[in-house]
Amino acid sequence: MQASEAEKPRIVILISGTGSNMVAIADAVKEETIDAEIVGIISNRPTAEGLNKAQAMGLHTDLIDHTLYASRDEFDHALIRMIEDLKPDLVVLAGFMRILTADFTRYYEGRLLNIHPSLLPKYQGLNTHQRALDASDDIHGVTVHFVTEELDGGPNAIQAIVPILDVDNAQLLQQRVHEQEHIIYPIAVKWFCEGRLSMKGNNALLDGNPLPDSGVQLDSRDQ
Numbered sequence: 294m295q296a297s298e299a300e301k302p303r304i305v306i307l308i309s310g311t312g313s314n315m316v317a318i319a320d321a322v323k324e325e326t327i328d329a330e331i332v333g334i335i336s337n338r339p340t341a342e343g344l345n346k347a348q349a350m351g352l353h354t355d356l357i358d359h360t361l362y363a364s365r366d367e368f369d370h371a372l373i374r375m376i377e378d379l380k381p382d383l384v385v386l387a388g389f390m391r392i393l394t395a396d397f398t399r400y401y402e403g404r405l406l407n408i409h410p411s412l413l414p415k416y417q418g419l420n421t422h423q424r425a426l427d428a429s430d431d432i433h434g435v436t437v438h439f440v441t442e443e444l445d446g447g448p449n450a451i452q453a454i455v456p457i458l459d460v461d462n463a464q465l466l467q468q469r470v471h472e473q474e475h476i477i478y479p480i481a482v483k484w485f486c487e488g489r490l491s492m493k494g495n496n497a498l499l500d501g502n503p504l505p506d507s508g509v510q511l512d513s514r515d516q
């Protein structure tokens with residue numbers, strides 16, 4: 294029997310910019326690859342292009358401008374209130390560019406995912422593509438992980454390896470990493486919505502079994 298709309302897992306997506314990962318997830322929901330309901334897209338930036346894309350897809354959008362809050366604490370508490378109005382089962386960071394306080398990450402522990410453009414634990418923080426090039430790495434990639442208080446430090450769910458080419462620069466590398474992001478983020482969200490992906494302690498579990506530190510690893514060279 295098809296689950297009624299009311300029973301589907303409810304997803305809220307937080308963005309700050311382009312929103313291409315948000316669109317990839319929303320497309321997978323629309324195509325019914327993911328059996329869930331996207332109940333809202335929230336941006337901390339009024340100019341985020343992703344807001345227009347979400348509206349064009351008929352999704353509910355909210356704006357919460359972090360520059361109007363005196364502290365991270367006040368912003369995060371207001372953000373929690375805005376998210377809670379939407380009663381989510383899963384909160385997805387998709388290019389959301391504000392570091393979150395421990396109050397926030399504890400509130401959503403085990404139901405908060407992020408995508409980070411590196412093979413975590415390598416290159417936490419910003420400017421990851423240039424840092425991988427500067428280090429003359431052979432491979433780079435992208436990771437979906439559960440968010441904990443420690444920045445980019447929560448357990449990995451899935452990552453995709455992207456080879457670094459001799460002719461690469463940060464922009465080319467970023468483009469190839471982006472293609473992989475749009476593959477692995479919908480997979481992770483699907484697993485979560487099916488009850489297959491969860492977090493216990495500092496481990497990600499798939500079907501109840503702890504994943505390796507890398508998470509499930511895909512290699513774009515195999516595609």
Ligand code: NHR
Pocket residue numbers: 386389390391392393394395398407408409410417418419440441442443444445446447
């Ligand atoms: N918060 C916690 N506690 N833990 C994580 O793992 C988080 C997080 C908040 C965001 C996404 C993220 C990433 O994948 C993320 C993961 C922004 C910054 C940052 O330095 C760092 C990491 C991430 C996102 N932001 C600046 C700040 O002062 C602002 C930068 C800007 O506005 O452009 O918050 O890497």
Ligand code: GAR
Pocket residue numbers: 308309310311312313314315343387388389390408409410418419471474
């Ligand atoms: C993505 O590449 C994501 O990995 C990255 O921002 C981009 C957002 O793209 N996230 C971070 O760098 C987090 N620090 P999108 O807005 O098109 O989804």
